[in-house]
Amino acid sequence: MTLPAAVETAPAETADAFAREWEDWHETHEERRADPHGFLAVTGLFWLTAEPRRYPGLPGEWFTGVTGPVVVLGDDETLTVDGAEVTGTHAFGPLAERDGVTVGFEGGVVEVAKRGGRDILRPRRPDFPFLATYTGTAAFPADPSWRIPGRFVRFVAPRAIEVGAAVDGISHVYDSPGYVEFLVDDEPFRLLAFDGHRPGSLFALFTDATSGVTTYAANRTVSFEVAEGSDTTVIDFNRATNLPCAYTDFATCPLPPAENRLRVAVTAGERTPDRRVHGEVSAEGLIPAEHPGGR
Template sequence: MGKGYYGAALMLALALGGCGGKSPEVAPAVQDDPAFAQQQQQWRMQRYQELTAPDGWTTLVGLHWLEHKAHYIGRGPGSGIRLAVGPDKLGMVSRQGERWSFTPERGVPLSVDGTAVTGRIAFNSDHDPQPTRIAFDEGKGQLSLLQRGQRFALRIKHADAASRSSFSGLEYWPGGPQWQVRARFLPHPAGKTLPIVDITGLTTAMPNAGLVEFQQGGTTYRIEAIAEPGAPLFLIFADRTSGHGSYPAGRYLDTEAPGADGYVLVDFNHAYNPPCAFTPFATCPLAPPENRLDLRIEAGERAYHPPKESAP
């Protein structure tokens, strides 16, 4: 490949550097096909930007399960839930029946969607149509409510998180065009679900519209898809590299909705690590037994190794 492409890729990397003053460390997609390499490099840069955005997965600094009907939260010693960042007293989270609310501490500047919070507000979870995200520390911090089964938790993000400023970049398997497979989509009966266990041990029945079937090395493999009928597919899989160069719990992959011909492109070069590979404060679904492949997929993201000073 000519020097022009690599020069352009380097300039793009430098231009996108904005995470703690560091330039993104993104392994170049080295392939004989310039168009393929450029496509992969663009995907990798977008992936890096999403991870290191001011509210990306590398900004998580806390996950606090709510065990009572009311919790005072803040960084100070008088708070029932101690935050790693933020004001000493942030406010109170309370539950009334099936709904939660948030009451701010007087004098603490907070906002939701740019509007100042001056009194008690409804606190919607990520399962509600419009989740509530409370901004603090001049917008650098974010407080949100998660629901996992019957349990609720507070998730805290902060743009100044050490896990963001010291993010060491992504590494990739060699991959190649041979890992772009045309898979046949085999639909399931309407309403079928698949039990998916997350890293907290919770099992959730997720919509399972069908599976993708593909061949590699003369062998046929299948991956059950998480999706509603007619929608894009979300694949959670583990393979022979899991725990041996790839994240042990498996990886994720997104595809477009199956075409009218019943086929879909599955690009394993775009297999990516779940959020739990970067932070201990995420709740990630794990690969079901049906999606554990007897195949080494040497494409997509390798396991992430944080710098020692920022490792949890």
């Protein structure tokens, strides 16, 4: 396979400058991850059913049906939806897959979403012990050699790709416009890519020879850009990051497709977190084990 030449760097871009740029990027990424209402603040994972039920720490009785999630609030209970106070019965309407809304309650917020075809609740509290004690995620030292040129190969038409999930019983479907091919030590590899959040933005879920050893066993993700009408790109594995499931059992993260299990050791990007939230099964769903944040 013929691939683009090595990425040219400006004369002033030394290894130290590359490392400083990566550190600034990773610090920003960590700030987003540690948001008071982000994934590190999730206190449970609850699957809605047709039977009205109360869930730990949340106001109201919740259920779902063909019209989507519904909450019935008690006389002294309220939620904040789109900035307005809600009382009584509130219907959220049908939710699209991987879509949802975040509503407020006293002490936190709750994500009302659809994952794997099922409606779910995920409460998030800024005082959750795991978030309060989070000190960051270790990563391999920034290494310019892992900023690799690649070629994007487009399919004739996008393909719907079904992948597994971090929780049993569900799967995810993503649109793939093609795959990126690249070389590591002159050996060819390729990764199936999925559409990102904006035009030209793509991402790949992958595992490699470090997975389960020095990096999280189930998955990592790396993003890259491909301009319209171009087939060249750069994959910076230094910016390979963990998905939420590396930190909590309350995530429904997608798993990599089989073809994205790389044989090479990608010694770049984020490593295995030193702590994570373990869930235990309750009548309502998954709740934190006795000591959230333990190994």
